[in-house]
Amino acid sequence: MLKEHISAVKALLSRTRFSIIFVILLTMALAGGLVVSLIHWHAIAPLPYKHADRLVWLHGEMLDRRGEVIMDKALSNIAAQYIASHDSQLGLVAPIFYGEGLFTSHQEQPKINVTYTHPNFFTLFGLNLLAGQYFNAQPTENKGLREVVVSACFANRYMHNRSQGAFAASNILFQSIELDTENYRVVGVVECSNAEPQLSAANHQTDIFMDFGATINYDQPLLEHLSVRYETFVVGRLEEGKNIKPVAPELVAHLNQKFSQGLVSFNHGKDKLLTFTYSPLHNRLKGLLKSTSNWLLLGGVAFLLITLVNLFVFYLLDFKKQQSELALKVTLGAKLKTLRGAHFIQLGVLFLISALGATLVAELSVHMIKQVAAKSFAHMGWLDISWWQHSLMVVSALTLSFVFAQLGFSQLSFRHLHSQMHGGSKGQTKQLPQWLTVNVLIIQLCLGTVVLCLAIWSSIFFIERLLTPTGIDHADxxxxxxxxxxxxxxxxxxxxxxxxxxxxxxxxxxxxxxxxxxxxxxxxxxxxxxxxxxxxxxxxxxxxxxxxxxxxxxxxxxxxxxxxxxxxxxxxxxxxxxxxxxxxxxxxxxxxxxxxxxxxxxxxxxxxxxxxxxxxxxxxxxxxxxxxxxxxxxxxxxxxxxxxxxxxxxxxxxxxxxxxxxxxxxxxxxxxxxxxINELNKTAILSLVGGIGLSILIVAQVVVGLFGLLGNLAYSQRAILLIKQQVGAKHRQLMREQVLLRLGHFAVALVIATSVILVIANVVSVSLSILLFSYTLSVILVFSLLFFIDLYHVYKQLKKD
Incomplete structure (x- = not known):
């Protein structure tokens, strides 16, 4: 038995083309399935904060007279302070303004991130002090506040004296620092943590925290009401047992009155309006990722299923070629149970290698996603693959190998062994149902046509945008x-x-x-x-x-x-x-x-x-x-x-x-x-490269699927082709019949694919000429693939006889 198992594994080396294609495609599919599942879970998972389901943020808008949005997700600092101080539905609340400054105490004078907020901010998001205390929230008239809290990362990088040995947070306390030529006193050091909410920008990390009141000029309140900013937020925690309610009408009315007074005072008219709405904080931090991850998950699952179907028919074609060898072994006394076990081991090795490769590809993919998506999606640093997720993927792969082996053996019959050893027409193999094979073939053709058309169209779209002149000479x-x-x-x-x-x-x-x-x-x-x-x-x-x-x-x-x-x-x-x-x-x-x-x-x-x-x-x-x-x-x-x-x-x-x-x-x-400009065009470049890479992978899947399906169809037609030859049919005539048969299948696939493409074109605005070019080219390519692969398989069957 052991000898048979070893022989089965060694046989993979003799079928190098099959093994390499199978492992590569399965590895990509498993890794893709794992990564998109992880991203989807990351998008819907609860925030890692205490009572996260009760955390909300204030969504502010500026509207014109027609109700059209002028500024979205924007607040003035004075409005944020007013609502945070007067709205009773929040048990714990913190206004936040994200600013920048120059750390002029340091020789390099680096630009640093400054967050103006309330001490409640640290409690809401679980940011712990390593030393000292939080700054005190001062009355509004004390705008000359000089106390700050610094992050341990900032302190270690810019304030730690290396000659004093290891970094100690307590050594930073009560130091005087200069920020934008203003002096401040460090009263606390907060831990370095990726738990800080990335409200304003993805991948944001605060260097210095100070009191929110420092952002408001109370000598010019009307100007402050007009200064609506995208960097200002209010975040809070609802009282236990309370649901989100509209902001109190009297608060909204007061702020709009002051805003209108400011508009009139500075000759801007009074035809603009402010609105304020509380929304779950989860939507702010992960809303964009959630909508994207839904499509990713759908695409990932579809890609995995398509891959498994394609690999199964590809595997089945290869497995049927082993029928004579298996029949000979049974004739010579080998037990069917032993052969089945050896085949399970053979497939298990393929799936195990693919799963192990997928773990590596998935880790590399997550690392790349963190680097690439960090500027677009908040908290991508939370994206990690656990050991149990890798283990689950390996177990799933081995389970799939068992299913493949069972289905593969179910297609072989060990009756009429003499005919099998001689490749006769009796009892060679069981065949997949004709309707199933043809339907899968049509689906493959549809998928190939649609994917190729969209890939060509999207490539042209992004190349066109990258080649569009910026309108200025930006060199130097x-x-x-x-x-x-x-x-x-x-x-x-x-x-x-x-x-x-x-x-x-x-x-x-x-x-x-x-x-x-x-x-x-x-x-x-x-x-x-x-x-x-x-x-x-x-x-x-x-x-x-x-x-x-x-x-x-x-x-x-x-x-x-x-x-x-x-x-x-x-x-x-x-x-x-x-x-x-x-x-x-x-x-x-x-x-x-x-x-x-x-x-x-x-x-x-x-x-x-x-x-x-x-x-x-x-x-x-x-x-x-x-x-x-x-x-x-x-x-x-x-x-x-x-x-x-x-x-x-x-x-x-x-x-x-x-x-x-x-x-x-x-x-x-x-x-x-x-x-x-390169940074602003970066997403187009990444979309172009990523789209082309994904399209190549999907087209490769389609080619493998077509190769397996058409090979199985040709294999099942061998007896019929032999009979036709015996009654005088020529090779050219048989080839012509095969072409006509596939033309019918291709016509059905083309109708379905065209309908899908037209639906997509109605949803996504696209130039008719570009769509027509992409469609024509994709049809020609899929048509060529279909007939080249089909005629190749038919010719091989005719050549055997």
Missing amino acids: VMFIERQQRSWSREAEQIDSRKQVYLANERALISHPKVASVALSAITPFNTSYVASIGKSPQSVDQITINSQLVGAGYFELLTQRVVAGRVFTEQDSELRNVLIINRKAALLMGIDEHDIGITLYPGKQSPITLIGIVENTFTHTTGSLPILYFPHDYYETNILVKFKSGQSMSKSEVVKILKQQETTQNVQELTTLSAL
Whole structure:
């Protein structure tokens, strides 16, 4: 018996092509099934917090008069503080604002993440102190709070003196640190933990925590009510036994009253409205992943089932070739039980090797997913495969091997052994039902056609988006985000910021590495600013779209094409009574080049004149957005720099130049536009590569399935082909009959596949020409595969005789 088992395992080496194809495809399918199941469980699993089912977050929106959303998932800091202080349905609540700062105590002056919140934040999310205490929540009038809590990771990296030996949290306490040139005292050190909720951005880790009250300027409350931000949140825990209820109407009314007063005070009209809704925190942290994981799970299960069906027919074709050998062994006295056991061992080895390979592929896949998806999906760091999940996969694989072996043996008959040894027509094998084989064949053809069509279409779609011009020349362009402390709109402060910028501009333009300089509040692809615009002053006729504040020379620096009119001059920045729009905004407003010079109305502010239309900007993430370009008002004096070819500057070089103009200046962040565009296009590249890889894998499955199915069909028709030959049929005639038979099957598959593709095309907007090209090419490829494989098998059967 042992000898027979060893012989069965060695036989796998003699059938290398079968073994390698079988192991590779099964490995990929098992690994894919495990990974998508893990992701789905991660998406629906409870949050790892105490009373997680009672945790909620406040969903804020800004709406226009028509009820259309202007800003979604956004709050002002003062509104967050007000609701957190006055809403009684939450037993434990914390307002949160995610900011950034420069750690100026350190020689490198790194940019760090700062979370402004309430001590309740640490209790809600189970963040434990390693030393010290939490900062005290101060009354609103004490905005000069100097106490902070630092994370152990930050302290170990930037505050630990290596000469003192191992890191100890207690040594960090009561140290004085400088953040944005302001001094703070460390009163606590909190553990490094991935439990911190990634509310604002995936993969976010806080370096320093301080009191939320520090974010609010109580001297200008109306301006604070207008400062609606995407980085502000309210998170809390419902009282036990309570369900989510609407925010108290009196709180909403109070905040909308203050918001309207602020709009009127700053000439923005009063046609906007704030809404506030509590939602489960689980939806905020895992909502996007949950919807994605549902499709992933469906695709993964379908892929696994298709693979198993394909591998079974492929295995069955190979197993039937062993019938003469098995019949001979039985004739020579081998026990059927021994042969069956040896075959179980043989298949078990194949499935075990595949399962072990799948464990490795799954671990590598999870590692890659953590790296790639960390910036898109919150808490991917929680994604891990446990030992028991690997064990379950191995047990499942071995169970499947037993099922395959049982089904395989059920297709063989050991009667009429003499005929089997000679390949006669009697008692060779049992066959799968004809209807089942044909239906599976049609499904394979449908699947191949649909997958190939979608793969070709998606490849063209992503390649087209990657090849779409960005609308600007981003080579050698850097955006300098200055560290700004003054946000006052008083004339004296604005003039001070203007003079500092002009000094910076002169210093930079005189540098041998620099070609040109321009003023810009935000990067060209930033969507933080919005503004209302219309052809009439009536609010109902106006739309709210993205906006930019730019200075003279901005469009020339970026080589952004002027479609009509002219660009800004220095005088325009002084008067601020003109506007430039891009082509997308012009289309949205029903404006063309003949409308240059018309009067437009930005909200309730003074009318302005349209002086130009410029080319759209585009990236895969942002698409082509409608944008209004206003002359810069020196509110945020950030800088765009165009370097001479091949030149660049480090942060320290830029800081040195700026400090020579005004010693308190510093740089928050340097962003290379080319790197920014690559990051915004990253998802398109990953989608293209991932889609092509997945499509190749599925098509490989289809090819293997077709090879096995058509091989089995040809094998079952061997006796009929032999009879036809004996009565005078020629090979060419038999081949023609086979082609006509398969044409019928292909026609049925084509009708079904076409229907599926048309349904998908109705759901997903797609160019008719691209769809037609993708469809035609996929049909030709599947048609070629079908007839090449089928004729190959039929020819082999005819050749045997």
